[in-house]
Amino acid sequence: MIKTEDLRKDFAVRVKSGRFRREKRTVEAVAGVSLNIGAGEMVGYIGPNGAGKSTTLKMLTGVLSPSGGQVEVCGLRPVPQRTKLALRIGVVFGQRSQLWWDLPLGESFALLRHIYRVPAAEHRERLRRCRELLDLDGFMDTPVRQLSLGQRMRGELTAALLHGPRVLFLDEPTIGLDVVSKQAVRSFLAELGGTGDVTLVLTTHDLADIERLCERLVVIDHGRVVHDGTIEALHARYGSRRSLVADLSSPLPEGFELPGATLIGVEADRHRVTFALDGVTAGAAVADLVAAVPIRDLSVVEPDIEDVVARLYVSGAP
Template identity: 65%
Template sequence: MNVIEARGLRKEFTVTKPAGRLRRSRETVPAVDGVDVAVEEGELLGYLGPNGAGKSTTMKMFTGVLTPTAGYLQVCGLEPVPQRTRLARRIGVVFGQRTQLWWDLPLRESFELARHIWRVPAAEHAARLRLLRDRLDLDGFLDTPVRQLSLGQRMRGDLTVALLHAPRVLFLDEPTIGLDVVSKQAVRAFLTELRDAGDTTVVLTTHDLADIERLCRRLVVIDHGRVVHDGTLADLHARYGSRRRVEVDFEVPVAVSFDMAGVSVESHAGDRVVFSIDGTVTTAGALVARLSESGPIRDLRVTEPTIEDVVAQLYASPSAEAARAPEPRG
C-alpha cells in the first residue's frame, strides 16, 4: 500500500526580474516539474538533490504547507492542503535547523505540551514516551531547559516530539546537520530501528551520503525539479561511476604496482598515494588490506563523494540530459 503517491506533481512560482532601467517583468519558474513518486507503508526513502533542486518545495507540498500548481498528490489517503488538519495528526516533521521544543521549558514539559496539542490519551503518551526515552537515551536531560541542551540532545528531543502521537509518516529534513560524530551515530541508530520496525514511513532529505548509505534502501534524486534517479544507492554508483577517494600516507616512500578492480591511482608523490575506488566493486577496507602489503601505513583518510558530486556525474550522462530536457508545449 502506498502511503504517499504523487503523479505529475508541479509547483510554479512567479518571480519579478529587471527588464530595463525602470521596468520589471514577471516570469513563471517551475520549482518542481512533473515529479512521480510513490512511497510504500513502512519504507524509508532518501529524497536527495543539490541546493535549489526542489527537495524542500516537494516536502512542503507533501506536508500541506504549499499547494501544488498541478498534478495528483495524496499522503495517508488525504489531499495535503484541503485536509491539512487531518493530515497533521498522521504525520511528524523534523527540520534539522529548527526546533519544535519550547526554548525556556524543561524537555519533559515540551513533551507534555505536545501531548495536549495532539490530544494523545495520557496512558498512550506515557507508554510511547517510555519507549522513546529508552531508545534515544533521554533520561539524562529530561529536566534540562531546552536552551541549555546541545544540538544533538535537541535533535533527539525533536525526534521524540515528532513521534509521540504515533504518526504514519515522518518527514526528516537534514536531521544530522551540524551534529557531532557521536550524536550522528545515535540518530542513525534510532532511525535504523525505526526502519526495521516497519510501522512508520520515513522520508529523509539530506546532503550527507553517509546517512543514505546507512539508512536508505531506496533513494530518489531530484534536480531542476525533476526526478533523475529512483532506485538504490548501489544502482546510482554503478550507473554513474561516483567514487570514494582514499588518501594513504606510508611511513616511507613506496612503489604501488598492483591491479584491483574498481581502483585507480589519482596521484603518487613519495610516501603519499591517493586512490579513487568504486565502492560497488572494491571496498576501502579491501584496498587498505592490500596496501598493508606494500609497507607500513602512517595515516589514512577516506573521502565520501558528496551528493553534488554524484548528481554532477549523473547529469553528464546522455540519459540524464534527456530526462531534464523540457517537454514541448503546445
C-alpha cells in the first residue's frame, strides 16, 4: 500500500555568515527512508522533534516533492497524481483543520460528501458508524469554532474517513486532548484498524498511542530509520526488562538470589522488593520467590517504551 525506496528531502536555508551576509546551506530533512507497508497494517512512525516525521508524511501525501528516491502510495505517485491520490487517502493533522469553522459540524460533513462525490447511501452509512463510535450526536449542529478540542478532533477523524480512504495518515491526532477524549479517539482507531479495511500510519509523541494501536514501530532519527519492527523487538534490542514487584510477608532471606533476575529495589519498611527479569519468565520467577518467602501481593511491570526510545535516540543507533 505504501512503498518508498531511498526517499530523500533536502531544504535550502540561509544562515548568517559575517555581519551583513548570509550564505545558502542545504539541510537534509529525510535521508534515505525505505519502507514497505502492506494493506491493513497499523504502523507507528515516531522520532524526536526535527527527525523528519512530518516531512515524510508530506511527501507521502503529495504536499512536498521528494529531492530523491522513489515513493508510491496506493499504486500512485503522490505529487504527479495528487488529485487521484486524494480520493484514496485520509489525513488528520492534530494542529490543522479540514472543517469549516463557521458551519455546523454536520454541514461540513455534507459539504465533504459533494467535494469527494461520495454516493449518498455510502456517506450516510459511514457517517452513521462514526456518529455511533465517536459519540458525535451531541454536537452535530454546533459550529466548528465552538467545539472543544476533543470534539473537533472526533470531527476531523470523521471528515477524513467519509470518502472511504484506503490509507489514513494521522499526525499527532491526540495532541492537547484530555484523558477522556484521548481514550475515545484511541478506541475508535483500534476498532477501525481491527477491521483491516484501512492502512493506518500514525506519528505522535504520545507513546501510549503507539502501544495501544500499533504492532509495528518505525523509529526515525536525523532523517534515517533506526528501527523497523515490533515494539517487543525494540525492547529486546535495547535491553529493556520486565520487572517483578512483590510485597512480602517477611524480609528476604540473607543472601537470597533469584535465578535469571536482578534485585534492583528494596523497601524494608514494607518488605517490598523489585526484581528485573533478565533471562527468566515471570511465572518461573514467581515460583522461585514463593518457594523462598511468603508473598502478600505481586505484579509484573512491563518496560516503559518511552525509556526505550530515549535510549535509542541517545545511542545514535545506525
